[in-house]
Structure formats: structure tokens, C-alpha cells
Amino acid sequence: MDQAIIISFVLSVMTASTPLLLAATGELVTEKSGVLNLGVEGMMLVGAIVGFATTVHTGSALLGVLAALLAGAAMALIFAILTLTFLANQVATGLALTIFGTGLSALVGASYVGTAVEGLPKVLFGHDALVYLSLIAVFAVAWFLRRSHRGLVLRAVGDSHDAAHAIGYPVVLIRYLATLFGGAMCGLAGAYMSLAYATSWAENMTAGRGWIALALVVFATWRPIWLLVGAYLFGGIMYGSLAIQAAGAISLFGYPLVVPSQLVSALPYVATIAVLVAISRDRAKIRMNAPACLGRSFHAAG
Amino acid sequence: MTGQAETIKATGTAVPLLSLTGIVKQFPGTLANDHVDLTVLPGEIHALLGENGAGKSTLVKIIYGVLKPDAGEIRWQGQPIVVQNPNHARRLGIGMVFQHFSLFEALTVAENIALGLTDAADRKGLRARIVEIARSYGLHLDPDRAVHDLSVGERQRIEIVRCLLQKPKLLIMDEPTSVLTPQEVERLFETLRRLAKEGCAILYISHKLEEIRALCERATVMRFGKVVAHCDPRQETAKRLAEMMIGTELKAASHHARGEVNGGPRLEVRALSLKSEQQFGTDLKDISFAVKGGEILGIGGIAGNGQAELMAALSGEMPAAAPDAIVIDGVAAGRLGPRERRALGGCFVPEERNGHGAVRDMSLSENAFLSGHVRRALARNGLINSGKTARFADDVIRSFDVRTTGPSAEARSLSGGNLQKFLVGREVKQSPSVLVVCQPTWGVDAGAAAAIHQALIDLADNGTAVVVISQDLDEIFALADRIAVIAEGRLSQAMPIGEASIEQIGLLMGGTHGAPGESPAASVEGRDAASA
Incomplete structure (x- = not known):
């Protein structure tokens, strides 16, 4: 392979990986605080359409991205109010949020199908700022959780909310903030889908990436750097499978090998999960990193 | 003074x-x-x-x-x-060391301490200060170890050091x-x-x-x-x-009628070896003992020396390699699960009340069913006989003076001592042939502890073989006919309680399995190592 092909491969992989990485990074912070928000897919879709519509009407991709960020956070706020204040079940509420987000985005987006936007401006090496932001975000989150005191408090709240409350940390407030951050990142991931990855809107355009992001967080055993590995693995296979599909058929030892396109489309999902399961089987690592209070409601007594 | x-x-x-x-x-x-x-x-x-x-x-x-x-x-x-x-x-x-430690399992000692410090200024050079305070008060602590593999004593030291740092x-x-x-x-x-x-x-x-x-x-x-x-x-x-x-006169537990033990052993353990499933667990090595009906065997030892594994092996949560490693009333039970062992007459009270002994969010009635349905025939044709189950739970509540609103109260609503009385009562009321209890009076008040002790003695007097695994030596000396000590996964020879001295038991707890006469200095070191 000559250099140009390699570079184009790397650039394409980065493009395919970025939405996953943004969403998964946000969800990781949310889960580390002990909140399981299964509404990632819904928040991404709402972020995608709000970002797209704003860009269409204002002509400014930057405003679109900001709007998507706020839309994602607003969706997360609904979730937080229901689960953290009214102590609704997090799994059920998260699933409802995804269904709500899917429906809402389809409704709002109906009139935008077929519209195209210019997309995000490229800033460096043919990439837009969100690609670099996603990388910075992963490392920033890794540093925040490992090194900073606030990150330590966040992890502590996820590990034992009763102990954190007994010491005197505002458990519910911290969880609100972590959930809002997660929502904002999912909104960004959605904006990337509609403004950079596709530069158009299509119903249900995230195609299950929100669920993959959720799976990535678990299989990366809640370690940000492994999210990066997982997301780029997914992106790599995604791009590879597109290339296979584009080629139509590959020949194996001179015989044409016909692979059904559905199978090729499923490949990144299957392969990413298989690889991550294989590397995350270490029970000690899971015990050390999994937030023990994940998904459990907290109600302060007295 | x-x-x-x-x-x-x-x-x-x-x-x-x-x-x-x-x-x-x-x-x-x-x-x-x-x-x-x-x-x-x-x-x-x-x-x-x-x-x-x-x-x-x-x-x-x-x-x-x-x-x-x-x-x-x-x-x-x-x-x-x-x-x-x-x-x-x-x-x-004001500093506070909690009963149920307010520690974070997945974090290190230093991180746990940092979380308890309010001022950012307090956290400067924290590691060095932890080591210094720990040394000056003789509270040995390694700041970089994760809490989940520390012993209870070490966990408490973390809380104390955390308080002391703030003077x-x-x-x-x-x-x-x-x-x-x-x-x-x-x-x-x-x-x-x-x-x-x-x-x-x-x-x-x-x-x-x-x-x-x-x-x-x-x-x-x-x-x-x-x-x-x-x-x-x-x-x-x-x-x-x-x-x-x-508020009333305290009835001391009547002394167990010793020396009237006869008949064959009801529980036999023969050369039981078992790999621990826990990351930082202790493997059991070649454990053998036998308990006759009417006898109480006390198993002492410092926490984390294989008690949890022994309890799991006896209850059937971790099956043994050979069927005849554990024999209940003459039936080889080594490969049987907890339910089958219960059917044979084995009843068990694990150490942890919440989540292991009892399901917190279920009612007392449901909890009574979970362990009692085999021996008390509380299920019929796959359906719960709820009337019979509630009567069973109510019987336990009355007989053991459990303070609660009734069989439909959730397990979580009971205080520790009351829940423990209920759990011990639930097993005792199944008239077991073998009862194994682990830390029966852990975090339980004097009144409840006396009631539990009396129940165990009464049970033994009625011909049950009782095994009490406890870190509380006073408890073992008050209850048991014979005592054995578990250290590093090995069990010492059981000796009659009258012949055992606290000093001798202390040496065994430190892992010195030889006869008395070894240098005491060496054994003290061994003890420190085992408790650290």
C-alpha cells in the first residue's frame, strides 16, 4: 500500500470512530458516578437532528454543534429528574429515553430528509475539530478520573453512595452533573453524525451506535483509554467492511467469495464486542473499575 | 488509670x-x-x-x-x-469511625483517606503524612493497597488515620x-x-x-x-x-451439658482441600474434623484465614473435589449443593447477614421460605404454601423475640441484631442434624447475643452437631466443647475447651502449628504477619 492509501484509511477510520468515542466517553463519566443511562441512542439522535436543523436555519455549523450539545444535555436532564429526583428505575427510564429520542428526532427531522448541509469545517489534516475534541476528551476524562480530586469524588459516589453521603458529599448533585455531561457528549456525537459523518439527516441514522457505545464502556471495563482502542477497532472494521461491500466480492484463492451484505454490515458490531469480551475477562480489573452502585437509586435517609 | x-x-x-x-x-x-x-x-x-x-x-x-x-x-x-x-x-x-465502614472498595487506601479530608490544603503530601501518622500511632497501613483486599482490622485503621489527620x-x-x-x-x-x-x-x-x-x-x-x-x-x-x-435482669446462657456426647459423628470432614474462588482468598489445605451429635465445635482464627472458604465448603456453595470429603449423617455430601445438603439435615448461617443470609428487599416470610422450604415442606406442587410459610416465619419471630412488625416486614427494616436472631432462628427451627454458623453474634447487642448463644446450646442438647466459626474467642470459650483454630487455610487439631489456654490459642492463630515450646518471639511475629 502506498502512503496515500494508508493516510486515507486512517482518516476514514477516525471519522467512523469519532461518534462512538464521544458518546462512550460521556456515558463512561455518567456510569462512573453510578448512573446507568441506557438512553445514549436517543440522546444521539436528538443531538443529530437539533444540530442539523440549527445548522440548516442559521448556516452556522458551530451553532449547530452547540445546539446539539444542549439538546443532548436536555435529554439527560429529563432522565436525571426522573431517576435521581423521583427515583424511577434507571434501566426502564433509559430505554424509554431511547424510544422517545428516536420518535422525537424522526418527527422533527421529517421535513429535513433530503436536505444537505456543508458540514463542519476542516481544521487539521482533513479533519474537523470534533475529531480532535473526541481525542482530547478521552484523555481529559482519563486524567480527571485518575488524577483530580473531583474525579476521585465522582468515582467514590459510584462506588458507594452511602459511604459518600456519610462522609458528606452531595451524591445527587454529583450524579446530576455526571449525567448532564454524558448527555452533552451524546449530543455532540449525534451532531458529528449529521454534520460531519453524513452531512445530511436520515431517520434513525445512528444505526445502533449508541448501543455499541454502551457496550464499549462495559467491555473497556470503565477505563477511558480502552474506549479509544474499542472505538477505533470498531471504526477500523466499519471502514474495512464498507470497502468490502464497495468491492462487491472478494476472491479467495481465485474463487469469488460472495458475502451477504447484511453480514458485512454486522461485522463491526460483532467483531468489536468479540474482541472486547476477549480482552476484558480479567475479574480483578472489573472489580477494581466497575462502579459498584451502577444503576442503583440513592435516597438519603433523614 | x-x-x-x-x-x-x-x-x-x-x-x-x-x-x-x-x-x-x-x-x-x-x-x-x-x-x-x-x-x-x-x-x-x-x-x-x-x-x-x-x-x-x-x-x-x-x-x-x-x-x-x-x-x-x-x-x-x-x-x-x-x-x-x-x-x-x-x-x-469532630471525627467519626463508622460501624459499617464508610470506605470505597475499589479505591486505594490513600484515595479513601483523601476523600475524607475537606480542605484541599489537607491533601498536600498526603501519602507521607499517612505513613507518618500510621507509624507514630502504630497503625500499620500501606497507602497504595486497594481496600477490597484488606482485612477488617486494616479497614478500620484507615478510618482512624483519616480522622487523626484532621487532629x-x-x-x-x-x-x-x-x-x-x-x-x-x-x-x-x-x-x-x-x-x-x-x-x-x-x-x-x-x-x-x-x-x-x-x-x-x-x-x-x-x-x-x-x-x-x-x-x-x-x-x-x-x-x-x-x-x-x-432494663431487666440478664439471663446468662446456661452452660452446655458437657461430657454427655455419645454416638457417632454427624458431621465429618476428611482431608478437605479447596482452591479459593476469591481473588485474595485463602485456599483450604487438608482440613479434617468430626463433630458428634450434641457437641459444639468452635473454630477460631483471625479474619481472612480461610473461614469464608470453609463456610462455603461446608454449606455446599463451593463443592469439594471428592464426595466423601464431607459426610453428613453418614452420607457423602462433598459433591452435593446447598439444597441437597439441607435435605440431609445440614443448616447454615453465613457470616454476612445482608445479601448472603437474607435478601434485604424480601419479606421475612419470603426469607424464611428460601432456606426453610426443603426441610419444612413449605412448597407444594411447585407453589409456595404462603399460609404455612407465614406461620413458620411467625413462629421464628415469636420464639426468638425478633422485634419487627410481622412476617411481612422487609428484611432490610430490621436492625442487625434482630435480623441475626431471625436468621439463626430460621435454621434452628428446621431441627437440623448439623448446624454450621459463622460469626453468629457479629455486631449484635448483648441481649440478642445471649439469646443466640442459648439457642445454639439448646440445639446441641437436643442432639445436633453444631459448628461455630467465630473470631470472638470469648464466644467460643462460652459455647464450645472443643476448639480448633484455622490459620492460613489449615485447621489445627481440635482440643477440649477445658485444656485450651488463651495463650496457646493465640499461638495457633498466628499459624504456629507446632506444640508449645517454640519461641514466643517467633510466634508473635507470625501473628502480626497474619493479621497484617
Whole structure:
């Protein structure tokens, strides 16, 4: 392979990986605080359409991205109010949020199908700022959780909310903030889908990436750097499978090998999960990193 | 001791460090604190004594700002204050070591301590200061170890160091010794006495009367949310203290009729070896013992020496490699699961009440069904016989004086002692041929502990083979006919309780399996290593 092909491969992989990485990074912070928000897919879709519509009407991709960020956070706020204040079940509420987000985005987006936007401006090496932001975000989150005191408090709240409350940390407030951050990142991931990855809107355009992001967080055993590995693995296979599909058929030892396109489309999902399961089987690592209070409601007594 | 007595006299006229007047706290259904008054002087070790549910923990949570009182006044160094939250309490100079440790399993020692420090300035050079405080008070700690593989004693040291780093004026200890070995208790007391001498007042909550008599200078006794007595525990007998606490005369457990053991063994364990499933567990190595009907075998040892694994092996949660490694009433049960062992007559009370012994969110009736349905035939054609189950639960509640609203109460609503009485009662009422209990009176008040002990003795008198795995040597000496010690996954020869001395048992606990006569210095080192 000559250099140009390699570079184009790397650039394409980065493009395919970025939405996953943004969403998964946000969800990781949310889960580390002990909140399981299964509404990632819904928040991404709402972020995608709000970002797209704003860009269409204002002509400014930057405003679109900001709007998507706020839309994602607003969706997360609904979730937080229901689960953290009214102590609704997090799994059920998260699933409802995804269904709500899917429906809402389809409704709002109906009139935008077929519209195209210019997309995000490229800033460096043919990439837009969100690609670099996603990388910075992963490392920033890794540093925040490992090194900073606030990150330590966040992890502590996820590990034992009763102990954190007994010491005197505002458990519910911290969880609100972590959930809002997660929502904002999912909104960004959605904006990337509609403004950079596709530069158009299509119903249900995230195609299950929100669920993959959720799976990535678990299989990366809640370690940000492994999210990066997982997301780029997914992106790599995604791009590879597109290339296979584009080629139509590959020949194996001179015989044409016909692979059904559905199978090729499923490949990144299957392969990413298989690889991550294989590397995350270490029970000690899971015990050390999994937030023990994940998904459990907290109600302060007295 | 005389020095401390003088301190009291000297400070008797001084402004109290902390004084509470007329504290009231109402919970749904109970009045947890009913006009409670409490005064703590600087530099004294003050005991707060009472049964489970007497309102001690509620009161200290109010002092520490975790709960808000409904009425009453708190004065701190003479000034009326409202403790907003634990951060505020810490800034005032109040430190607290919780009964159920407020530690984070997945974090390291240093991280756990950092979380308890309010001011960012306090966290500078934290590691060095942890090591320094730990050394100067003889509280050995490695700042980089993760909490989940530390022993209970080490976990408590983390909490104490966390408090000491903030140079508290008042240290509240909520049931600190319920899970410590005798050696660890002695070391804790030395630390506390030294702190008191340095001017830090200690509010010591316990129902272990001997300890209070050894440590404390003044005691406030609570019962049903009210203060019922003040006394100098050094002037009272343990029996008197217990009676103040319970409000009636304390019946000591009748002594187990020894020497009437006959018949063959009902539980036999033959050369049982087992790999632990836990990451930092202890493997069982070649364990053999036999218990006859009517006999109580006590198994002592420091926490983390294989007790959890032995309990899992006996109950069938971890099956043995060979069927005849464990024999219940002549039937090889080594490969059988817990249900099948129950059908053979084996009943089990695990160490952890919440989540292992009982399902917290289920009713007592449902919890009774979970373990009792095999032996009490509580299910018919795959359906729960709910009437019979409720009657069984009600029978347990009545016979063991479990304080609850009835069989439909959730397990989580019971206090620790009451839940433990229920769990022991649930097994005892199944008239087992073999009963294995682990830490039966862990964190349980004197009244409940006496009731549980009596139940175990009665059961043995009726011909059951009883095994008590406990870190509390007093308990084993009070109950057992024979004692064996588990250390590093090996079990010593069982010896009759009359022939065992505390010193000898202490050596065995340190892993010295040889006969007495080995150098004591070596054994002391071994003990330290095992407890560290």
C-alpha cells in the first residue's frame, strides 16, 4: 500500500470512530458516578437532528454543534429528574429515553430528509475539530478520573453512595452533573453524525451506535483509554467492511467469495464486542473499575 | 488509670466539649431519640451504651451532621451550633469511625483517606503524612493497597488515620471492636488511650461491656431512645451494666451439658482441600474434623484465614473435589449443593447477614421460605404454601423475640441484631442434624447475643452437631466443647475447651502449628504477619 492509501484509511477510520468515542466517553463519566443511562441512542439522535436543523436555519455549523450539545444535555436532564429526583428505575427510564429520542428526532427531522448541509469545517489534516475534541476528551476524562480530586469524588459516589453521603458529599448533585455531561457528549456525537459523518439527516441514522457505545464502556471495563482502542477497532472494521461491500466480492484463492451484505454490515458490531469480551475477562480489573452502585437509586435517609 | 482519673477531676469544672440537650429525632414508626441529654468533656473516654435500636447510632449521626434533629440544642465548646453536614462537623473537629465502614472498595487506601479530608490544603503530601501518622500511632497501613483486599482490622485503621489527620477534638467510634481480634482490640485501645491523653475526647459506642469497663471513664446508658442512666463503668460489674442497658435482669446462657456426647459423628470432614474462588482468598489445605451429635465445635482464627472458604465448603456453595470429603449423617455430601445438603439435615448461617443470609428487599416470610422450604415442606406442587410459610416465619419471630412488625416486614427494616436472631432462628427451627454458623453474634447487642448463644446450646442438647466459626474467642470459650483454630487455610487439631489456654490459642492463630515450646518471639511475629 502506498502512503496515500494508508493516510486515507486512517482518516476514514477516525471519522467512523469519532461518534462512538464521544458518546462512550460521556456515558463512561455518567456510569462512573453510578448512573446507568441506557438512553445514549436517543440522546444521539436528538443531538443529530437539533444540530442539523440549527445548522440548516442559521448556516452556522458551530451553532449547530452547540445546539446539539444542549439538546443532548436536555435529554439527560429529563432522565436525571426522573431517576435521581423521583427515583424511577434507571434501566426502564433509559430505554424509554431511547424510544422517545428516536420518535422525537424522526418527527422533527421529517421535513429535513433530503436536505444537505456543508458540514463542519476542516481544521487539521482533513479533519474537523470534533475529531480532535473526541481525542482530547478521552484523555481529559482519563486524567480527571485518575488524577483530580473531583474525579476521585465522582468515582467514590459510584462506588458507594452511602459511604459518600456519610462522609458528606452531595451524591445527587454529583450524579446530576455526571449525567448532564454524558448527555452533552451524546449530543455532540449525534451532531458529528449529521454534520460531519453524513452531512445530511436520515431517520434513525445512528444505526445502533449508541448501543455499541454502551457496550464499549462495559467491555473497556470503565477505563477511558480502552474506549479509544474499542472505538477505533470498531471504526477500523466499519471502514474495512464498507470497502468490502464497495468491492462487491472478494476472491479467495481465485474463487469469488460472495458475502451477504447484511453480514458485512454486522461485522463491526460483532467483531468489536468479540474482541472486547476477549480482552476484558480479567475479574480483578472489573472489580477494581466497575462502579459498584451502577444503576442503583440513592435516597438519603433523614 | 489514676492519671486519667485526675484528668477528669481537673476538667470536671471546665466547659464541656460537647453538650446535647433535649435532642428529639422521630422516624416513621419510632421515636429514635426522646429528649436525649449528653455531655462530653475534653480528653475523656465516654461510653454510649445501649442495645441495638436504642438510638445510639441516630444520636451520633446527629452529632456528626448526617441527620438533623427535630428538636433540641447542641453546644460545641459552649457555643450553640447547628451541624450542617459531616464536612461542617469535621471542620469543627469532630471525627467519626463508622460501624459499617464508610470506605470505597475499589479505591486505594490513600484515595479513601483523601476523600475524607475537606480542605484541599489537607491533601498536600498526603501519602507521607499517612505513613507518618500510621507509624507514630502504630497503625500499620500501606497507602497504595486497594481496600477490597484488606482485612477488617486494616479497614478500620484507615478510618482512624483519616480522622487523626484532621487532629480532631472529638472522635466518635461506633462499635469499633465488633470485628477485631483480641490483639487488634488491645492495639486499638492503646491508640485511643494515647489520643485521650493528648486531649482528644472519645465517644465510644459499644455493647461489649468488658471493653467499656476496661476503656471508659464515664458512661451514658440509653434504652428505647431515652437516656436511662449515667455511671462510671469501672465501678460497675458487666452484669450491672447489661441490666441497665436491657432494663431487666440478664439471663446468662446456661452452660452446655458437657461430657454427655455419645454416638457417632454427624458431621465429618476428611482431608478437605479447596482452591479459593476469591481473588485474595485463602485456599483450604487438608482440613479434617468430626463433630458428634450434641457437641459444639468452635473454630477460631483471625479474619481472612480461610473461614469464608470453609463456610462455603461446608454449606455446599463451593463443592469439594471428592464426595466423601464431607459426610453428613453418614452420607457423602462433598459433591452435593446447598439444597441437597439441607435435605440431609445440614443448616447454615453465613457470616454476612445482608445479601448472603437474607435478601434485604424480601419479606421475612419470603426469607424464611428460601432456606426453610426443603426441610419444612413449605412448597407444594411447585407453589409456595404462603399460609404455612407465614406461620413458620411467625413462629421464628415469636420464639426468638425478633422485634419487627410481622412476617411481612422487609428484611432490610430490621436492625442487625434482630435480623441475626431471625436468621439463626430460621435454621434452628428446621431441627437440623448439623448446624454450621459463622460469626453468629457479629455486631449484635448483648441481649440478642445471649439469646443466640442459648439457642445454639439448646440445639446441641437436643442432639445436633453444631459448628461455630467465630473470631470472638470469648464466644467460643462460652459455647464450645472443643476448639480448633484455622490459620492460613489449615485447621489445627481440635482440643477440649477445658485444656485450651488463651495463650496457646493465640499461638495457633498466628499459624504456629507446632506444640508449645517454640519461641514466643517467633510466634508473635507470625501473628502480626497474619493479621497484617
